[in-house]
Amino acid sequence: MDISELKSLLISAKNELNGMLSLNRTKKIKYEEKQYFELVTFLSLWNATGENGSTVMNILDDVPNGDSLMQQLQKLDINLIEFQFDAIFDNQFRKRFRKAKKPKVIAIIDLHEQETYTKEKRTSPDIRGGKQKNGTNFFFKFATIQILHKGRILTMKVKIQRRRDSLRRIVEELVTHVQRYVRIKVLLLDRGFRDVGLFNELEFLQVPLLMPYIKDEKAKKEFAKTNGKFRVAKYWLKNKNKEYADVKLIMIKLSNGKEVGFYTTLHFVWLHTARYYVSLYAKRWNIETGYRLQNMFLPKTTCVKGVVRYFYFCYAVAMHNLWMYLKDRVKDISLTVLTMKVVLVYFWITTHLIKES
Numbered sequence: 001m002d003i004s005e006l007k008s009l010l011i012s013a014k015n016e017l018n019g020m021l022s023l024n025r026t027k028k029i030k031y032e033e034k035q036y037f038e039l040v041t042f043l044s045l046w047n048a049t050g051e052n053g054s055t056v057m058n059i060l061d062d063v064p065n066g067d068s069l070m071q072q073l074q075k076l077d078i079n080l081i082e083f084q085f086d087a088i089f090d091n092q093f094r095k096r097f098r099k100a101k102k103p104k105v106i107a108i109i110d111l112h113e114q115e116t117y118t119k120e121k122r123t124s125p126d127i128r129g130g131k132q133k134n135g136t137n138f139f140f141k142f143a144t145i146q147i148l149h150k151g152r153i154l155t156m157k158v159k160i161q162r163r164r165d166s167l168r169r170i171v172e173e174l175v176t177h178v179q180r181y182v183r184i185k186v187l188l189l190d191r192g193f194r195d196v197g198l199f200n201e202l203e204f205l206q207v208p209l210l211m212p213y214i215k216d217e218k219a220k221k222e223f224a225k226t227n228g229k230f231r232v233a234k235y236w237l238k239n240k241n242k243e244y245a246d247v248k249l250i251m252i253k254l255s256n257g258k259e260v261g262f263y264t265t266l267h268f269v270w271l272h273t274a275r276y277y278v279s280l281y282a283k284r285w286n287i288e289t290g291y292r293l294q295n296m297f298l299p300k301t302t303c304v305k306g307v308v309r310y311f312y313f314c315y316a317v318a319m320h321n322l323w324m325y326l327k328d329r330v331k332d333i334s335l336t337v338l339t340m341k342v343v344l345v346y347f348w349i350t351t352h353l354i355k356e357s
Contacts, residue, residue: 006333010340013322014041024080031064034313038073040312042348043299044319045341054355059272061348070301073308078160079306084178085314092321093181096154096328103146104183106317107207108284109159109174110190118304125163126306140223140309143167144317145174147182155294155317160310162269164330168198185265186210188284194263195236199245202324203265204349210281211250211259220253223259226251230274236350237265237310250277294320296337 025033043053050066057063066071097103113130121127121138130139141161145252147154155179159170171193178184179180187202189211202209213219222233235249250262252274262277297319325337 001341006330006335007343008328009330010343013326014344015149016091017088017322020091021084024076025072031068033161036064036069039069040299040315040349041344044297044315045345047296047298049299051147053299061160062115062246068072070308073311074303074305076311077308078307078310081311081314082159086140088292088318089154090181091317092325093154096152096321096325097181099148100149102182103149105212106280106283107175107182107187108146108148109171109182109187109193110144110284111192112142112144114142114313115139116304120304124304124306125162126163127304128163138314140306142310142313143170143174145178147178149182152328154321155174157199158310158314158317159308160306160313162306167193168195168201170200171198172205175202175205179205179207184208185220186280188281190284194237196239196243199247199263199265200206200236200243208264208266210262210264210266210277213258213263215259215261219249219261221251223245223251223253223261226253229253229255232269237263250274293323293337296320 018041020036023033023036039050039054039057040059041160043050044050050069054063054065054069075217113133115134115136116127116138117136126140127138128141129137131137141162143159144155145157147156157174159173161167161170175184175187184207187207187209189209191212191214191301193211194214198215199209206301208355222235231251233249233251235247237245237247246350247263249263250264250269252260254260260278294316298316303309321338323335323340326340
C-alpha cells in the first residue's frame, strides 16, 4: 500500500464516521453539518480548542467558528449522543469482528475522569465528586467497556456518569449492551468497583469477574492461613445494608514476599496456576494504554456542559477504534497515531491549497 492508497483509506473511514453523526438541526443556517464535523475532526487531530482550530482552518477555508460549534453541540441531547455513537461502535465492531459469531471475550470496564474547576461543580448534574487530583475533587466521569479477543481491542460503549447515576446501573448497562454482541469470559475491574450489589447483579447476568482484593482485616486473616504460594478460599462480602455476595479469594505469595490477591466468581479456579491469574488481570492494562491513546484524539475545551464533554470523549474513542482497525488492515505500513494524524491533516491542507490556487 502506497501513501495515496493509505490516504484514500483514511479519508473514507473518517468520512464514514462523520457521516453517521448528526447535529439534529431543524434548519440549515449557513454551514452544513459535515462542515461542523470536519472542524471536530481537525480539533481531534490537533488536540485543539474550537477557537484555535477554527482560526487555523479559516486560513484556507470558510468553516464555522469555535463559538458556533459550541452552540450546536450544547443543543444536543445526551441520549441522542449515546444513540449515535452506539451505532458507530456497532459498525466498528462488525468490521473488526465480522468473521466471528458472538466471540468469547475478555471485557474491561473502567472510569475515566476529567478534572473541572468550574463554580458550577457543586450544582451541575453532570459533575461528580471524587478523590482529589490536581487540586480538585470534582470531575466529569465517563465509563467505558472494552473487549479483548485474539489480540484485538475495541471500545464498545461509553456512558457519562452523571451525579445521580449509580455505578451499579452504569455497569449493568455496559455489560448488557455488550452481551448482545459477545459472550463474556471474564470481566476485569479495579478496586473501585467493589460493591456487593454490583457483584450480585453480575452473577445474575452470568458474567464472572476478577478484581484485586482490598487488604482489610478479614482478608489478612485468610492470607495468614496460606502456607504455600497459591491458595483459593471461599469468601463473602457484606455491605452496610447487610446484603451478602459470595466470591472466591485468590491468594498468591510472590517470591519477594509480596502478597497479591483477587476476588473472583470464576468457576474451577483451581484448574489454573497463580501465574495464569496474574497474567489474566494484567490484560486490564490494555485499557490504561487505550486511555492514553484516546487522549491523543481528544479535542480540548473549557466548556462545563456535560453534553459537550461527552460528545468530545465519544469522538476520541471512535477515532481510537478507527485507528486500531486501520492499523490491522495496513500490515505493510507502521500506522502510528502520528502517521494517521499527519496523513489526514496533509490531505486537508493540500486539497484546500489546490482549491485556493
